[in-house]
Amino acid sequence: MNQNDFLNKNLKETNNNIKNHHMMVRERKSIEITGVKRIESLNCEEFVLETILGYMTISGQDLEMINFSVEKGEILIAGYVTKIEYYDHQDTVATPKGFFSKLFK
DSSP states (O other), X not given: OOXXXXXXXXHXXXXXXXXXXXXXXXXXXXXXXXXXXXXXXXXXXXXXXXXTTEEEXXXXXXXXEEEEETTTTEEEEEEEEEEEEEEOSGGGSOOOOOHXXXXXX
């Protein structure tokens, strides 16, 4: 069992209780996030999380997971935070275009 499988074990069953998403960054040295559904990937420079509001990437230096509560959907990450970015699923879906929008590109 790899690290991601271990962290995400039984997460689907407990995600029903997660209703809020908050984030608190303390002096760019730590970040506390709620509403985490699962950890997609992690290393010392980047964490990719699935939250109730979409995917989120935390980038930085010497990042490490201090605490992760599967039941509460909370994670605490320490290290120097340089970037926080959200990815919405809806942005990647192509919107259908009508005849005139194709004609007048």
